[in-house]
Amino acid sequence: MGMDAQLRIAIIGCGTLGTAIANGILEPKSETGFSVKHLTATVGTPASKKRVEETLGVNSHRLTVLTKEENVRAIQDAEIVILAMKPIKRAKVFAVSGFKEALRDKFVVSIMAGISTAALGRLVFGENASEDTASLQAVRAMPNMAAKIREAVTLYTPGVGTTEDNLEIADWIFHQVGVAYQMPEGSFDICAVLVGCAGSLLLLAIDGLLDAAVAEGVKRPDVQNLVVNSAIGMLKLVPEGDHPGVLREKIASPGGCSIRALLELEKLGVRSAFTTAILAAAAKSKSMSSS
Ligand SMILES: NC(=O)c1ccc[n+]([C@@H]2O[C@H](COP(=O)([O-])OP(=O)(O)OC[C@H]3O[C@@H](n4cnc5c(N)ncnc54)[C@H](OP(=O)(O)O)[C@@H]3O)[C@@H](O)[C@H]2O)c1
Structure with missing residues (x-):
């Protein structure tokens, strides 16, 4: 995928940080590089749906906002899926029929605090599917609240086998809300x-x-x-x-x-x-x- 590619992205759990990221990628800092062809955002409640639609309204022609019942549809419509719901919700979200399966051939970017790329692989493929787990294209990232004013420092770490092309996409996403640095998973938790x-x-x-x-x-x-x-x-x-x-x-x-x-x-x-x-x-x- 070239740096000028137009991306189809889903954000599952488009709350405070999800909205900040959505805002950043829909209005990139530079006209050259990746851009967003379509963004599908999901939230828990109709009230949040209204909030996201209003906040990102200027880009409504490239935006679909859905509630949690349509998480699977959001994933199916995208190539890149940003998981931005609270980590405590993950078991419930992943338990929905078709959710894991829909994620398997996507590039998954998780900002859920404390969830390693291996744990993410287990959520997607199940506890014992170690070979499949390693094949998930995934990045774990930790932005901070300053993403709201595009001044976040985001750390990210790739899962095993994640391609350079996908790392470039992750790097681009987080540079739209501040600066971003790649680091090894071993030092990820403390940093x-x-x-x-x-x-x-x-x-x-x-x-x-x-x-x-x-x-x-x-x-x-x-x-x-x-x-x-x-x-x-x-x-x-x-x-x-x-x-x-x-x-x-x-x-x-x-x-x-x-x-x-x-x-x-x-x-x-x-x-x-x-x-x-x-x-x-x-x-x-x-x-x-x-x-
Ligand atoms: N906050 C920080 O400073 C920070 C820093 C680094 C990383 N993180 C990580 O970033 C993630 C988001 O944090 P946040 O502060 O942005 O949280 P947040 O504002 O609470 O956003 C979470 C969003 O998830 C939605 N949601 C709830 N259940 C859902 C479901 N089943 N399907 C789809 N969406 C659902 C919520 O909608 P409703 O409100 O309608 O329920 C809300 O819009 C978390 O995983 C957190 O660990 C946060």
Whole structure:
């Protein structure tokens, strides 16, 4: 398949992330490269169907939105299937008559957290079909919520035997919502939770910072964006080449306020609390493929 191919794509579970991806691929960043000939999106309820139709309405001529009863039809109409429902739903979704069978000759891109490509193969071909499992064309990917503003970092890893052509398609899909990097499955769980969960941990930190403002009599909405934007500005220095540890030292002047705050955090064990939290998330991610 050439880079200028027109793709027929289905998104099963077109919720927050599915809609962000749909938006990105329907309006690619570049006029050269792949494009979407038709997108079929499925959701759980009629209310969600209406939401997706409204959100992606400008592309209605290339879009069909269906509810979950028509998942199989959506897959049959596509060459590439993005599985974007919650992982907890997978058993129910795969149990529907014809679902697994319809997926077998498709290129399957799963963004379900914690589901390895081998586990995906078992869902499609059954527990004991190891040879068939290896033949599934599949990619496991972990984007993050910043896909909504096309600033996600997505990690992806191919299943055994996935062709270079299909990897190119996966790479293109995720570049439409930010940047994307391929990595080996062995390091996927820890890296994926860093990409998928680090944002929520840092948001908790922001919440704590804002509590201090409120305690000092300043309204939260008055400082929220100031705090977030100052953090974004500082963090952007890291990809520019500043080492995080060195940067932190530079900010903390001798006898100053920052060093006082940093010492308090160290006393409270915040650094190791972050490490422990991410290790717990990675362990959960590893265990999900076998549950
Ligand atoms: N959220 C994150 O930051 C993040 C990060 C990385 C990866 N992920 C992964 O991305 C996936 C989507 O997450 P999300 O936050 O976008 O979830 P979400 O907003 O809840 O989207 C899930 C969608 O699935 C639909 N759905 C439910 N049952 C279905 C069925 N039987 N058939 C078809 N569609 C069905 C839901 O429709 P209704 O609402 O109508 O039920 C909803 O539109 C998950 O697998 C998650 O693990 C999420």
